[in-house]
Each structure stands twice: as C-alpha cells, then as structure tokens.
Amino acid sequence: MTTPAQRTRTDGAMLVLEDGRVFRGRSYGAVGETFGEAVFNTGMTGYQETLTDPSYHRQVVVMTAPHVGNTGVNDEDPESGRIWVAGYVVRDPARVPSNWRSVRSLDEELTAQGVVGISGVDTRALTRHLRERGAMRVGIFSGTGLGEEAALLERVRSAPQMKGADLCGEVATDAVYVVPAQGTKRFTVAAVDLGIKGMTPYRMAERGIEVHVLPATATLDEIYAVAPDGVFFSNGPGDPATAEHPVALMRGVLERRTPLFGICFGNQILGRALGFGTFKLKYGHRGINQPVQERSGGGTWTGGKVEVTAHNHGFAVDAPLDGPADTPYGRAEVSHRCLNDDVVEGLRLLDRPAFSVQYHPEAAAGPHDAAYLFDRFVTLMEGQRA
Ligand SMILES: NC(=O)CC[C@H](N)C(=O)O
Numbered sequence: 001m002t003t004p005a006q007r008t009r010t011d012g013a014m015l016v017l018e019d020g021r022v023f024r025g026r027s028y029g030a031v032g033e034t035f036g037e038a039v040f041n042t043g044m045t046g047y048q049e050t051l052t053d054p055s056y057h058r059q060v061v062v063m064t065a066p067h068v069g070n071t072g073v074n075d076e077d078p079e080s081g082r083i084w085v086a087g088y089v090v091r092d093p094a095r096v097p098s099n100w101r102s103v104r105s106l107d108e109e110l111t112a113q114g115v116v117g118i119s120g121v122d123t124r125a126l127t128r129h130l131r132e133r134g135a136m137r138v139g140i141f142s143g144t145g146l147g148e149e150a151a152l153l154e155r156v157r158s159a160p161q162m163k164g165a166d167l168c169g170e171v172a173t174d175a176v177y178v179v180p181a182q183g184t185k186r187f188t189v190a191a192v193d194l195g196i197k198g199m200t201p202y203r204m205a206e207r208g209i210e211v212h213v214l215p216a217t218a219t220l221d222e223i224y225a226v227a228p229d230g231v232f233f234s235n236g237p238g239d240p241a242t243a244e245h246p247v248a249l250m251r252g253v254l255e256r257r258t259p260l261f262g263i264c265f266g267n268q269i270l271g272r273a274l275g276f277g278t279f280k281l282k283y284g285h286r287g288i289n290q291p292v293q294e295r296s297g298g299g300t301w302t303g304g305k306v307e308v309t310a311h312n313h314g315f316a317v318d319a320p321l322d323g324p325a326d327t328p329y330g331r332a333e334v335s336h337r338c339l340n341d342d343v344v345e346g347l348r349l350l351d352r353p354a355f356s357v358q359y360h361p362e363a364a365a366g367p368h369d370a371a372y373l374f375d376r377f378v379t380l381m382e383g384q385r386a
Contacts, residue, residue, distance in 0.1 A: 015126075015139070017097075027143065028118055029107060029115045032145035040130055040131075041375050051084070052078040054079075054235075055084075055310070057195070057238075059314075060138050069105060070098065071095030086115075092304040116140050134283055135314060140157060176222075180210055195236030199364040212228070223253070224256075232377075237265075239315060240268035260352075263356065268313075271344070274332050277320045281314055290308070292309045295321075295335060295338050296348050308341065308367045309360070316358065330349055332348060336359075345357060355359070357373060
C-alpha cells in the first residue's frame with residue numbers, strides 16, 4: 001500500500017459517473033478502486049462523524065465544503081468503530097491538520113482503513129450535476145485501477161443500485177450490548193440496531209436511560225426479555241422497502257402499546273408499519289443545516305416551530321401532509337416537514353405512544369435544536385408508568 005508520505009501529489013485518480021461524466025483528480029486516501037452511490041453532503045463540519053455513520057454504507061460521499069481534513073482525526077468523534085463510506089470525494093484536502101485533539105491526518109486515516117478517495121475535484125460542478133441528474137452509481141479509480149474510460153464505465157454500470165438494497169444486516173451489531181444510564185437509572189430501552197450511531201444511545205444514557213442495543217435480527221421475545229419501558233428503532237443504510245423484519249417487529253411493539261421512538265430509517269420503518277409507502281428522493285438530504293417545521297400542536301408539540309437539523313437520507317415516507325390518516329394503529333399524522341421541499345420529516349400516532357423523525361436529533365456535529373425529541377421519548381415513558 002502506498003502511504004500518503006510516499007505518494008506524490010500528482011498521482012492521478014478518476015471519478016466515473018454512471019451517466020458517463022468523468023472528473024479527474026488526485027489520489028486521496030487508499031489507492032485502488034471503489035464503487036457506490038454518489039451523494040453529496042453539505043456539512044461544513046463533522047467529517048469524522050459523516051465517514052463513520054453506518055447509514056453511508058455503499059455510498060461515495062462528495063463533500064461540498066471546499067477544505068476537508070483541517071482538524072485532522074481524533075479518537076473521540078467517530079460514530080462507530082470504522083469508516084463506512086465506500087469512497088470519499090473532496091476538493092482541497094488539508095496538507096497540515098491542526099487541532100489539539102488531532103492524532104493523525106484524514107489522509108492517513110482513510111489510507112489505514114482502505115478507503116479509496118479522490119481530491120482536486122470540482123465538487124461544486126459535481127454536486128450541481130447530481131442535483132440535476134439525481135444520485136447515481138459512481139466509481140473512483142487510482143493506481144493500477146486507472147484504465148480505459150469505456151471499460152471503467154461498464155464496471156460502474158454493473159455495480160449494485162441503492163434502490164432495493166437490504167443493508168442493515170451488514171452494519172448492525174451481532175451481539176447485544178448495554179450502554180449504562182448516567183447517574184440514576186430511570187428507564188430501560190431496547191434499541192434495535194439497524195446501523196445505530198454511537199451518539200444515539202449516549203443521548204439516551206445522559207437522560208437516565210439504560211440502553212440495550214439489539215441486533216437487527218432480534219425477535220420480539222428478545223426485545224421484551226429486557227423488560228423495556230420503551231423501544232427505539234435506529235437509523236441505517238439501504239432501501240426501507242426491503243426491511244420486512246424491522247417492520248414486523250415494529251408492528252409487534254405498536255400492538256403492545258409500548259412507547260416507541262424511531263430515527264431516520266426508524267421513521268421509514270414506522271411509515272411502512274402504518275401502511276404508508278416509501279420512495280427514493282432524487283438526490284436526498286445530507287447536511288447539518290436543513291430547516292424542519294414541527295406541524296403537530298398540543299402538549300409539548302409546538303405547532304409551527306422551525307428547527308435547524310442534521311440529515312442523512314436518500315429515501316422518504318409517502319404520507320399525506322393534510323391532516324391525520326387512519327391506520328391499523330389509530331390516527332397518524334405527519335408531525336414534521338422539511339421547509340426546502342415538503343418532504344415528510346416526522347410521524348406521530350395520536351392514539352398510541354409512538355413517534356419518529358427522519359432527521360437526526362442526536363446530531364453530532366450539531367445543531368442541537370432537535371435534542372428535545374429525546375426528552376419527548378422520556379415523557380412518553382413517564383406517561384406509560386403513571
Ligand atoms: N440515516 C438513515 O437512517 C438513512 C435511511 C435510509 N437508508 C435512507 O437513505 O433514506
């Protein structure tokens with residue numbers, strides 16, 4: 001393997017999109033080749049959290065922020081034990097990282113983890129292309145992987161699609177683990193790991209919740225064996241239309257009327273459990289400054305407040321924005337919508353203790369506008385005890 005120090009900055013790399021558009025740049029991270037779905041992330045900060053978010057499994061992430069790697073890599077910020085993105089595209093990588101927590105450069109980290117990237121790409125032009133044409137398959141090639149454009153294009157076109165991909169089983173834990181409550185334990189939550197980010201159990205733990213993280217293949221009996229006050233369904237990669245087992249599990253939880261909270265993939269699973277469809281967005285939402293409005297009112301629901309939120313989703317729920325709909329589990333309404341494009345960003349049951357959001361209240365790196373959703377989950381569990 002070529003180390004970043006050995007490599008000359010002129011080592012060429014090529015990015016080939018499924019529709020035939022090609023971008024040339026320099027090798028960044030590991031040398032070799034990789035395939036995935038090309039998506040763009042508009043966050044100006046949080047590249048470590050992005051890289052290690054399991055929901056990015058099989059995606060090649062294009063950063064719109066022009067300088068990436070400025071603060072290097074530390075051992076505290078990862079959302080999981082490894083980098084999950086399939087490939088990484090940046091414009092201008094930091095040559096000298098600078099931060100008091102930095103232990104190595106991002107280039108070194110990508111290389112050590114075998115993640116193939118490309119730098120020196122006009123990421124603005126690439127992002128505009130993806131916005132116009134939609135997310136699509138892509139390949140990055142460097143070193144001996146560089147070859148005839150036509151042959152490379154052929155290989156990109158034979159890579160798997162994100163639509164129809166069933167990926168939770170590839171990223172979720174195999175064994176149960178427990179994240180202890182901080183301070184006095186108040187509640188027990190069973191969290192179904194569909195690709196959970198490390199910050200999520202932490203946000204619950206700091207509210208006195210002991211979190212039992214269960215594999216995506218867990219059964220309803222295994223969930224109830226921990227005597228949960230609430231059940232949580234996490235974020236995760238792939239197409240929610242394939243997630244038959246999580247949908248069946250969630251229906252079991254809804255039938256028992258156990259307080260339920262879902263994030264991102266968990267919101268899509270709730271949509272499906274209620275009988276709504278899901279669909280693929282043209283290019284998705286990925287960034288940390290998306291405006292979302294809470295539509296639901298009453299109690300702790302604000303009926304109009306706008307929050308700035310972190311997103312990473314390429315699919316969405318198809319549910320009616322105009323008022324509650326009847327479902328097998330009572331009335332359900334769209335609780336939140338994205339102000340950019342009216343995409344459903346949250347669901348709420350009116351007759352059972354269950355809600356979910358499409359975005360990320362655990363939000364590392366920030367913003368923390370939506371942290372109240374964890375308090376709302378606590379309130380549901382308190383209500384069930386009363
Ligand atoms: N972060 C997530 O949970 C993503 C959910 C789903 N894989 C999507 O892309 O929409």
